[in-house]
Amino acid sequence: MTQPIADVQREALAAIAAASTTANLTELDTLYLGRKAGRLTGLMRNLGTLPPDEKPVFGAALNEAKTVIEAAIASRNAELAIAERDAREQRERIDLTLPGRTPEPGRLHPLTQTFDQVRSVMLALGFSFTESNHCEEYLFNFDWLNYPPEHPALDEQMSFVLDDDHLMRTHTTPTQGRVLATGQNPPLRYAQIGRCFRRDAVDDTHSHTFHQVDGFAVDKDLSLADLKGVMAEIMRGIFGPEAIVRFRPDYFPFVEPGVEIAVKWGDRWLEVGGAGMIHPNILRRAGIDPTEYSGWAFGFGLDRMPMVLHGVDRLPLFLENDLRFLRQF
Amino acid sequence: MKVPISWLQEFIPVPTDGEAFDTFCDALTMAGLEVEEILDGPTLYTKVTPNRGDWASILGTAREAAAINPAISVTLPKGAALTSGPGPVNVTIADPDTCPRYAATVIRGVTIGPAPDWMQLRLTQALGDKYKPVNNVVDITNYVMLELGQPLHAFDLATIQGGKIIVRRANSDEKLKTLDGEERLLSAQPLCICDASRPVAIAGIMGGIETEITAGTTDILLESAHFEPITIRRGSKALGLASEASYRFERFVDPNLVLQAAARAAALILEIAGGTIDGPTTDNIAKPHVPTRVLARIDRIRRILGVDIDRDEAVAALKRLGIDAERSAGALDCLVPSFRPDITIEEDIAEEVGRIALGYDKLPETVPPVTTGRGINAPGAVFASKVRTILTGLGLQDIVGHSLTSPETAWTQDEQDTLVAIRNPMAPQYSSLRTSLFATLLPIAARAVDSGIRDFGVFELGSVYRRTSTGEYAEPRRVSIILSGSLTAGMWGIKIGTLPVDVYMAKGIVEHLVLGLGIPNVTVTPATHVLGHPYRTAEVHAGNRVIGYFGEIRSGLVLPARDSDTGQIYNSAENIPARSVFIDLCADTLMELQDTAGGTGGYTPLSRFPAMTRDIAPVVPLTTDFALLDAAIRNAGGEYLQSVELTDLYAGQGIPDGHHAPTIRIVFQAVDRTLTSAEVDIAMVAIRSACEGCGAQFR
Secondary structure, eight states: OOHHHHHHHHHHHHHHHHOOSHHHHHHHHHHHHOTTTOHHHHHHHHGGGSOTTTHHHHHHHHHHHHHHHHHHHHHHHHHHHHHHHHHHHHHTOOOTTSOOOOOOOOOOOHHHHHHHHHHHHHHHTTOEEOOOOSEEEHHHHTGGGTOOTTOGGGGGGOOOBOSSSEEEOSSSTHHHHHHHTTTOOSOEEEEEEEEEEOOOOOOSSOOSEEEEEEEEEEETTOOHHHHHHHHHHHHHHHHOTTOEEEEEEOOOTTEEEEEEEEEEETTEEEEEEEEEEEOHHHHHHTTOOTTTOEEEEEEEESSHHHHHHHTOOOTTHHHHTOHHHHTTO | OEEEHHHHTTTSOOOOSHHHHHHHHHHHHHHTOEEEEEETTTEEEEEOOTTOGGGSSHHHHHHHHHHHOTTOOOOOOOOOOOOBSSOSSEEEESOTTTOSEEEEEEEESOOOOOOOHHHHHHHHHHHGGGOOOOOHHHHHHHHHHHHHSOOEEEEEGGGSGGGEEEEEEOOTTOEEEBTTSOEEEOTTOOEEEEOSSSEEEETTTEEBGGGSOOTTOOOEEEEEEEOOHHHHHHHHHHHTOOOHHHHHHHTOOOTTHHHHHHHHHHHHHHHHHOOEEOSOBEEEESSOOOOEEEEEEHHHHHHHHTSOOOHHHHHHHHHHTTOEEEEETTEEEEEEOTTOTTOOSHHHHHHHIIIIIIOGGGOOOOOOOOOSOSOOOOHHHHHHHHHHHHHHHTTOEEEOOOSEEOGGGOOSHHHHHTOOBOSSOSSGGGSEEOSSTHHHHHHHHHHHHHTTOOSEEEEEEEEOOEEOTTSOEEOOEEEEEEEESBTTTTOTTSOTTSSBOOHHHHHHHHHHHHHHHTOOOEEEEEOOOTTEEEEEEEEEEETTEEEEEEEEEOTTOOOEEEOTTTOOEEETTTTSOTTOEEEEEEHHHHHHHSOSSSOOSOOOOOOSSOOEEEEEOOBEETTSOHHHHHHHHHHHSOTTEEEEEEEEEEOSTTSOTTEEEEEEEEEEOOSSSOOOHHHHHHHHHHHHHHHHHTTOBOO
C-alpha cells in the first residue's frame, strides 16, 4: 500500500543526491513536492480512494516522505550554496594592487605639528601660554630684558626696524616683560610659541623668519638644577625618552648664569637654545624681590627641530609651502 | 677669534695628540669658551660672547684654559722695560670718562720693512683675509693686539705737530682721512686723538693716513690707551666704521694692559725694526680703574645652582680665574680682576663657581613642583587648533606662510593706507608686512600648479599687519583658503573634473567651519572682493557682523607681487587655474563669536519612528533665489517637517529657458508615532502651494 511512496522517496533522494546546482534542487522541489504537479503531492490525491482504516497509515507515510525529501533538499542545498558562493567569490577576485582611492586628506603643516607637540608637553609641565604681537616695542624686546643701552649684545640681534620705538621682535623672550609688566605676583610659569624675525640672509639653515618657544618661571628657590630638570623633561617630550640635555655656559643679558642648551639625539649634540636664571634686574623691575624669589627662563628655536626629526636639509622649505613637501608630513 | 695653536703654546702647554687635543678643546667649550671649529694651522676658531671681550686674545684664551685646568699656568711674553714719567710727548686728556688712560712711548731710529715671515703667518692665521701686510711696526701693533687684547696704534712722530697728544672730541667741522683712504667729516664728534692742531686718529677705531708709518719713518709714537666702550661704539656706529680695535674697545679692554701691551710692542719693535726707546713713557692715568668687589654668599650660590658646592673648591676655582676670593662669615669677598668687567653681582660669582668648580655636566636635574596650577593654553591657540581640525578634516592643507612680503601686495587702497613697511629691509621682496594672506597663498598655489599639482585646497590661519592712522600696530588674524581643480582628483575611475571645486564648496566649508565653532545665524549676501568674480562672491554675516567673504577667483586679475628669489615684480594671480575659489574670513571675529562654552545649543531628540521622504522638483525661474523656496517650504511644512535638502539642480531639456528645476528632498517624522501617508500628503499640498507662491511650477 505504501510502496509507491517509498518508490517516489527513493527516486527523489537519488535525484537530490545527484543534483549539481541549487537551481536543480529548485526543479526537484517542484517535481516531487510541487503543490500542483508534484509526484508526492500526486500520491496525496490517492488518499481519498483508500479505505478509512488505511488512511492514517498512508497519510503518515506521505508526511514522513515529505519531511525526508524536504530535509534532503535543504541539506543538499546548503552544500551546493556554499560551493556556489565559493565559486562566485572566486570569480569576484579583484586586483588588490590597484591604488587606494580617497580624496587628498587635509594635513597639518610640519611646523604646526611641532608647535602642537611642544605646547602639549609644556602644558603638562604647568606652563600657561600667552600670545603677543610680532611688531614689538624696543621696551619689551630689549629694555625689559636687561640689554644695556648700546651694548655689543645688540649686534647679535640684527633686527628689522619699524620705527623709533618698534621693531619686528627678534625673539619670543618679550613674553617675560609682557607678563611681568602686568604686575602679577609669583609663582609664575608662562610660555609663548611664536614667530620671530632677524635680518639674516636666507640659506639652507637660516632665514629672516623663524619660530621660537620661550618659557619662564618665578617662584621661591628655583635653581639652575631645576631648569635643567625641566629642560630635560621638555626635550624628552619632544625627542623621546632617550634624549639627554647638556648645559654649557653662554651669555644672554637677561639671564645670569646663562647657558646654552644642547640635546643628545642619536649620536649628535644639537644646540637647541639658550636659558638661565632670570637676571635680578628684571625681577626688580617687575617689583619682585630677587632675594625672596628667583626664576629661570629659556628659549629655543622650533624650526630646526622638524629639520632634525625628519632629516630635512633645507630650512626654507618649511615656509616655501611647496605642496610636494607638505604632503609628506 | 682665531687662535693659532702655536701662538697659544707660547702661553700654555697645549696637547697636540688627537685625543688629548680634543679633550682640551671640549673642556674650553664646556666651560663657556666655545671652540666652534678647528681651522688650518691648526687654529682654534672660538666664539667670543659679547660679555667676554677678554677672550678676543691669545692671552684671554690661555687664561681661560688655565682656569679650567689647575695643572696649567700661564707664561707671559717678554716685554721691554718701560719706565713711566714725563716723556718726550705731552699727553692731555679732555674727558677722563671717555679716555681714562693714555700711554705714549717714543721709539727712535727704527728701520721700516716688512714684518718677519713667522709674524705674517700668525697674523694670516688669526685674521684670515682681513690681514693686509703693511710693515713691521704696524704689523707688530696688530700682533700685540691679537696676543694680549690691547689695540695699539703707531704714529710717525715726525708728523705729530707740537709734540703733543690731545684726546678730545672732534669739532663738528673737522675732517680726517682715515687709513682706509676715506676722507671723513667728523660732524658726529667722535673721540679723537689730536696733535697740537688737528685730529690724527679716531680714538679706538682707526688712524689717520697723514700720520701713518711709512717706509721713510724713523721715529714713532706708540699709543696704548684705554677707551670707554660706549664712546667707541657710538663713534663706530656714527661713522659706519668698525675695526678689530673698535670691536675690542666696545667690549671693554683691560685697563691694566695699557703698559703691558706697550712694553710688549716696544720689545718686538726693538727686536724686529731696531731703534731705541726715547725716555720714559708718558702714562696719563686720568681716571684710575677701581676694582670691583662682590660679596657672594655661599648659601646663595648653592641656591642659585641648586647643588651643594664645596666652599674650598669654590675659592680655589675663583682664584684660578684671577678672582681674589676671601672667606668672610658665610660669604666670599671677591676682588674681581680688571679683565673681567662682566662680573658685578652675586649671580656672576655663582656662574663662575658653577662652570669652573662644579662643571655644568655635574649639575643635577631636579623637577620643581608646579605651584601655579594646571597649564592653560592661550585662547588664540585653542581657537586656531579648532579651526585647523575642522579645515584639515575637510581635506584642506594647513599652510604656514611668510609675514614679510613686498608693498606691491597691498592690493586695495585700505591695505596701502595701513601698510607696515620695514625701515631697513634686506630685499624689496621682504620689505613690508603682508596685508592679506593671499599675498602668500597665491604664490603657493601658483607654485603647486607649476609643480604639476592642479587639484588642491590650501588654508592659512595667520596674522596680517596694519598700521593705524595713530601709529599703532595691529595684527588681525585671518583664515584664508584657495581651492583649485577638483576634489575628486586622484580618485581613479572618476573622470577628471567630474566634481570641480566651485563657490558652493567654498560655502560648504564656511558652513562647516561656523557650525564647528558654534556660531549661529550665519547668512550670505552678494558682495565684492579684490579676488572675486563680481556675480559669484558673497559676504558672510553672523547676525549683524561681517565675518568674511567667499567666491570664485575672477579671471584676468592683476595682483602684483615680487618673486621671493629674484625680487622681480610679477602677477601672482596669473597662474591660478580658472574657476578656483577663495574664502577670506576674519579669524578674530570668528574667535569672538565662537561658542566656547561648548554646550549651549542643546540637541534634537532622536525619533524611534520611521521617517517619510518625498522629493519634489519644481521648475523655478533662475532669478528666484533658492533661499526663498527653502524658506517657503520650511514655513509651509508643518510640525513634522524634519529636513529640506537640495539633492539636484537640473536645467536643460524639458525645462523652459530662464528656468531650472531643483530636486528637493523633504523628510517628515514625528517623535511619538509613525506618520500616515495622509498626514504627509496634506503637508505636501501646502508645500507645493507655497512653492507656487514663489513662482514655481510643477511638471
